[in-house]
Amino acid sequence: MEIPKQMKAFRFNHYGDIAENQRTAVPTVGPQDVLVYVRNSGLNPVDYKIQAGKLKTLFSFQLPLTMGNEFAGEVVQVGSQVQNFVVGDRVYGRPDNEHTGTLADYIAVPAQEIALLPDELDFQAASGVPLTGLTSYQALVELGHVQPGQKVFIQAGAGGIGTMAIQIAKALGAYVTTTASPEKTALVRSLGADQVINYHENYFADVLFHYDLVFDTLGGKYLRDSFKIVRPGGHVVTINGLPTYQFGQRHGFGLAKSLLFGAVSAPLRRLARKYRVHYDFLIMHPSGTQLQVLSQLIEAETLLPIIDRIYAFGETQAAYDYLESGHAQGKVIVNVNN
Ligand SMILES: NC(=O)c1ccc[n+]([C@@H]2O[C@H](COP(=O)([O-])OP(=O)(O)OC[C@H]3O[C@@H](n4cnc5c(N)ncnc54)[C@H](OP(=O)(O)O)[C@@H]3O)[C@@H](O)[C@H]2O)c1
Known part of the structure; x- marks a missing residue:
């Protein structure tokens, strides 16, 4: 797959601003990172709390910020020191705060923060797990x-x-x-x-x-x-x-x-x-190793992701409005490229 220079991303410019679909640069990959073509992103209350500036005391983010904190997609590029993933792998993960922004075509994420998708899961269901x-x-x-x-x-x-x-x-x-x-x-x-x-x-x-x-x-x-x-x-x-x-x-x-x-x-x-x-x-932390444990539970059919609603990328704000109503039953998912 040829990687473009620009991509779509659901971003906001200042805390308290509304987020919108913008064009931005495709992230570059460090030696220990992989570049993932995002198929789906799960939404979480932390996303709109960050957007509202409610977590400023705990974390600093560089603005403008692409929203989204969990994803499933395909590896399209690997950093020079990455050994455990190859182009074409189906992966999912929760990136750390410096690599956040899963509501975008591509995300660069440290290889240690992701895991292979269980065979049983499609991208939509997987993106709500991490x-x-x-x-x-x-x-x-x-x-x-x-x-x-x-x-x-x-x-x-x-x-x-x-x-x-x-x-x-x-x-x-x-x-x-x-x-x-x-x-x-x-x-x-x-x-x-x-x-x-x-x-x-x-x-x-x-x-x-x-x-x-x-x-x-x-x-x-x-x-x-x-x-x-x-x-x-x-x-x-x-x-x-x-x-x-x-x-x-x-x-x-x-x-x-x-x-x-x-x-x-x-x-x-x-x-x-x-x-x-x-x-x-607890403030949760990314972990590819723990995600592998969850993958094993999914493969054993002990853990089943529950999906409430799936939205198109152009409906991301509506998806957040629904999540923020506080009545979601399981996960709210966005089709980024699906
Ligand atoms: N610190 C961390 O690392 C971390 C990580 C993840 C999440 N969180 C936080 O954890 C919270 C929950 O996250 P979430 O993803 O589960 O949110 P969520 O999916 O939006 O939770 C919605 C669910 O909560 C239920 N609910 C609301 N009030 C309730 C009550 N008083 N008693 C029982 N059920 C109630 C709702 O049921 P009804 O419709 O029946 O009311 C609905 O099913 C959020 O504040 C999030 O920011 C923190």
Whole structure:
């Protein structure tokens, strides 16, 4: 395939601006990168949070910025030091923040951040796996250390994260409880949820107790009340809470920012001490190796990506509007070149 110099990309110029289809340069490939012709991109709430400038304290992006944080496509060029991928490979991934921008014809991404697509998956289904799959894996395995037989509570089981997290927790052998609207109960049960709470009728913290892990996706009062339902020594892992001093140190934010994180999360850490529970804030990280584990679960038919809606590239803003309504059931996908 001949690689052009220019490509289409869904971009915004300043934080708070609307994004639109623009022409921009095809990215260049470093020695450890591959260039991928993007077939599909999954959408995630982090995309519109970045666009609105809500994550400026945590990450700096170079503007204008192409949106999109997960993709599936074909390798069209490999860097001089890349050994494990060749032109023509079907791959998927969640690029790091310096290589973000999956709503474009091409993306250059470090080879260590991608994996081969399982044979069973087409590009559309695969493009919705990396970000939510890796986040769930890191929450449940890296931070939560979930063991067979443990009781795991997952907030918002029908969303992009929830549909992945339920299946991964079941694959780890956990007993899984989740929350969902009545019309979404059948879906989360089909994914393996053992107990489903209709969150319009019951508040989770009033009916659950002695859990080994809460995976919080909602933050606010849902996060604060999570501590009440965890046994001493258990874990609360949030992807929508407040970072801690340790998080800042682990991720190289420097002393000043780490101290700030420590200050803002002090009330949560007090709750963690009161209930003798481990508290962790997770910002997911790209990992080709962990993506291979997810590929194995998909090949074993233990993990199935749930797709809600698929949009044409020209309808990307409508796709984001739907996702931002907060009622997606599984993943929202854009056909970039499909
Ligand atoms: N820190 C990280 O690394 C990281 C990574 C990924 C995601 N996140 C964050 O995690 C959050 C969830 O992401 P997502 O992709 O799952 O979002 P999503 O797909 O937009 O979630 C939508 C789902 O949430 C359900 N929901 C909303 N409020 C609920 C409630 N009170 N109780 C139960 N279910 C509820 C909705 O069901 P109904 O329609 O029935 O209300 C819907 O199915 C976002 O804020 C995202 O930014 C963080």
